[in-house]
Each structure stands twice: as structure tokens, then as C-alpha cells.
Amino acid sequence: MRPDIVIPVREGDRNPELRYALRAIAAHVPHRQVWIAGHIPPWVRDVGHVPNRQTATKYENSRSNWKAAVDHAEVSDDFLIFNDDFFAMRRVQRVPPMHRGLLADVERHFLxxxxxxxxxxxxRQTADLLADLGVERPLSYELHVPMLLNKARYLEVWEVANRIQYPHSRTLYGNYWKLGGTQIADPKVLTRGSGYPKGESWLSTMPETFERGQVGAYIRRTFPRPGPYETGRR
Structure with missing residues (x-):
């Protein structure tokens, strides 16, 4: 069975990135049902809704939205977790595990x-927790690409993650279940003047790079027509 897709969404009805993420999903990602966890803008149609109040920090809301989707009886047991700024630029038959390399190397990059x-x-908290769990040389799964989750597996990781204050959920899940996968560069385009990787399956943006950057113009050119998950309302 094709997996569902879950997109956590923040408060606010103006969300042009979500509009184009939905267009890209409809065009390029085989799936059963799209679900929005959190806030559903009024211009969105024909998707499932996982209600979840967005009353905490961005970080806490995101994790809460994941858990709400896992707890929702109608969401498929295996589902793809997206963000509202993930864009599938080419047809993908499946989404394999992807990581950005050793967690220690990613930490040095951020330092x-x-x-x-x-x-x-x-x-750092996640790295220490994984060390306590006996995971040697953990990988970082904190990429701006979808990740396939299993509900039962996620609930086990959720309990483990509650031991620390700011868990990196993707990295915990990927290492706990030894997903391995392919190393890729993060497709997030951070600055307006930056170029963007051409010919890749995935892109991700910031609000600034989507609305006024080269990458945003490219995404809008690629998906110019409304898709099945939106009304004509802006």
C-alpha cells in the first residue's frame, strides 16, 4: 500500500510554500492520502486533518504534530513525514532513508x-543519548527531505526521546532503528542570492528564498498550475 503523507503546518493562512509543496506532491510523490497536522489553511481541500493546537514553541509544536499524527487512527501505519517547505522536483517511486553524514561532523559544521x-x-543531547544507547558513530538524519516513519517504531523512539529536553527526532529514529541510507547534501537553500542544485529530486527553502530567491522562482515555474489540494482562494 502506498504510504500517507503527513505535513505539520504552523498557524497562519498565508503559506505559499505549502501550496507549492502540495502541487509537487500531487505531481511527483505516489501516496494514498495527504494529512495536515496542526493548522489547516482555508484554501486547502481534499486532505485529512490531524487537529493539534499550536500553542508552544516552533520546536515543541513540530514534535507534538508528529505525535498527533502517529496517534491518529486513520493515518497509515507507515507514513512519510514532510515539512511544508519540501518540494519534490522529480518523480520518485519511493523515499529511501537519507542522511547527511556522521553526527559528529555535522556538529562541527554547526559549531x-x-x-x-x-x-x-x-x-549534543541527542548525540549523548545515542552514546548511552550504545550507538557508535551515529548518523545525522536532520535533512530537509521526507522520512518514512512507522507508527509503532516511532512510539518506541518517542519514549526514549523524552529523556532529553530537545531531541532531534529524525536522528534518533534513524539511528535507533539502524536505517542507514544514502548520504546527501541538505537541499535547503538558505540565502536569496544562492543558486540551487539543479536536477535533484528534492529542494527546500526559507520564506525569503522562496518568495524572492532564484530557487523560489524555479519552483513556481515548475508547478504553475493549481493542484488537487487547493481551492482558487489565496
Missing amino acids: RRVRAGRYLMGM
Whole structure:
């Protein structure tokens, strides 16, 4: 059976990235049902809704949305977790495990950019937890691409993740279940003047790079027509 797709969505009805993410899914990603966890804008149609109040921090809301999807009886046992700024640029028959390399190398990369913050703290907490679990040389799965989750497996990881304050859910899940996978560069385009990888299956954006960057213009050119998951309302 084709997996469902779950997209956690923040509060706010203006979400052009979500509109184009849905167009890309309809065009390029085989699936059974699309679900939105959290806030569903009024212009979205023909998707399932996993209600979940968005009352905490961005980080906490995201994790809560994952758990709400796992707990929802109608979401398929295996589902693809997306973000609302993931764009499938080519047809994919399946989404295999993907990682960005050794977690220790990713931490060193972030240390060159930032010395503190919740994200880096969570990375270190996650690395320490995996070490306690006996995982040697863990991989980082914190990529801006979809990940296939299994409900029962995720619930086991959820319990483990509650031992720390800021768990990196993707990295915990991938290492706990020894997913392995293919190493790729993160397809997130961070700055407006940046180019973007051409010919790749996945792209991801920031609000600035989507609305005013080269990559956003490319995505809009690729999916110019409304898809089945949107009304004409803007």
C-alpha cells in the first residue's frame, strides 16, 4: 500500500510554500492520502486533518504534530513525514532513508556557524543519548527531505526521546532503528542570492528564498498550475 503523507503546518493562512509543496506532491510523490497536522489553511481541500493546537514553541509544536499524527487512527501505519517547505522536483517511486553524514561532523559544521542555541543543544543531547544507547558513530538524519516513519517504531523512539529536553527526532529514529541510507547534501537553500542544485529530486527553502530567491522562482515555474489540494482562494 502506498504510504500517507503527513505535513505539520504552523498557524497562519498565508503559506505559499505549502501550496507549492502540495502541487509537487500531487505531481511527483505516489501516496494514498495527504494529512495536515496542526493548522489547516482555508484554501486547502481534499486532505485529512490531524487537529493539534499550536500553542508552544516552533520546536515543541513540530514534535507534538508528529505525535498527533502517529496517534491518529486513520493515518497509515507507515507514513512519510514532510515539512511544508519540501518540494519534490522529480518523480520518485519511493523515499529511501537519507542522511547527511556522521553526527559528529555535522556538529562541527554547526559549531563554525553558531556557538549556542536550542538546535545545537539538542544535537549534543541527542548525540549523548545515542552514546548511552550504545550507538557508535551515529548518523545525522536532520535533512530537509521526507522520512518514512512507522507508527509503532516511532512510539518506541518517542519514549526514549523524552529523556532529553530537545531531541532531534529524525536522528534518533534513524539511528535507533539502524536505517542507514544514502548520504546527501541538505537541499535547503538558505540565502536569496544562492543558486540551487539543479536536477535533484528534492529542494527546500526559507520564506525569503522562496518568495524572492532564484530557487523560489524555479519552483513556481515548475508547478504553475493549481493542484488537487487547493481551492482558487489565496
